[in-house]
Amino acid sequence: MDQTSGIRANMLVNLQKTDGHTRQSMFEICVSEVNQLRRQEPILNTVLAPLAQASSLEWMLARHLSAVLHATGVDVSALGDLFAEILHSHPSVPNATVADLQAAYNRDPACTSYLHALLNFKGFQAVQAHRIAHQLLKDGRTDIAGWLANRVSLVLGPDIHPAASIGRGILVDHGAGVVIGETTVINDNVSVMQNVTLGGTGNEIGDRHPKIAQGVMIGAGAKVLGNVTIGAMSKVAAGSVVLKEVPPNCTVAGVPAKVVRWHDAAQMPSHSMDQQI
Structure with a gap:
């Protein structure tokens, strides 16, 4: 050792x-x-x-x-x-x-x-x-x-708009390439890996950025675009592009991202930090 x-x-x-x-x-x-x-x-x-x-x-x-x-x-x-x-x-x-x-x-x-x-x-x-x-x-x-x-x-x-709302117990791992838009809301106990974008889908105005519920892990290189919610205790796999709502307690993967696995309700991806699908 x-x-x-x-x-x-x-x-x-x-x-x-x-x-x-x-x-x-x-x-x-x-x-x-x-x-x-x-x-x-x-x-x-x-x-x-x-x-x-x-x-x-x-x-x-x-x-x-x-x-x-x-x-x-x-x-x-x-x-x-x-x-x-x-x-x-x-x-x-x-x-x-x-x-x-x-x-x-x-x-x-x-x-x-x-x-x-x-x-x-x-x-x-x-x-x-x-x-x-x-x-x-x-x-x-x-x-x-x-x-x-x-x-x-x-x-x-990291490029984080000062208006973005970020909770407690947040891990932004490495930080390189992370973009967090103006109306983004990140709740408590969330982990965000490198090269993640929490952004909009164009030049729309108003509430236009993602809402990340507690316990979520967003894998390296993932993009979450638009005013969509990532449900509590879910995981966005590395390299995925999320354009729609993500339910709680699941893993989504792909371009565009789709549900590929359901989790036990007690599992918190942001703590386990397991990026495997």
Whole structure:
């Protein structure tokens, strides 16, 4: 067994311990992981020192996202303060971050720690920045919300409209090529693989993007187009094109996608992460 496999095996033994974290307990774990990584890899100290000095998970996330997303001519400290302001004034945002960290750690075998997701996972970072942009939009700050969404796309890859509604416990794996349209609604505990499009079917206006129910997994390269619903606990197979409603508790595959299998009602594809048909 190689070192990574051994680390992951130990994590799986303690999987239940990853559930139910508060913001404070998650923050304490991340601080411990930051300090451990600083000892192991001192070359990263400049990156890690601001995280080690953070007083809360909100500040830790704000500082890292601002360092990742700031642009030439934009004050990185002011950007971090803006992010921290949103995170502190809207507790539902960092609460969702905790659930997203747990999702990355529990579902992605490449995730060796919570800090690993926070520090390195583009999909995770993009979703957290989207949550901030979404709140800025709700607060009437349209221009800065749009600027932030554009920075996320340029720097991290996922193109997520700031008006899209995204729930908790979301895994956007890799993030490359992901497009999420303006009126998309993604409910809790959903997993989205790389190169997924949740888009429209043309130049229609109004409510024109997909609605993804809880527990859904959308496989790599799948396209869900139009104001259609993917039913709870269903799976969209890799490379499929969905143009019609998908019932709950099934797998759809193909172009256009059709039901190819029915699931037990208790099965949650977003957690099992099984892309096989």
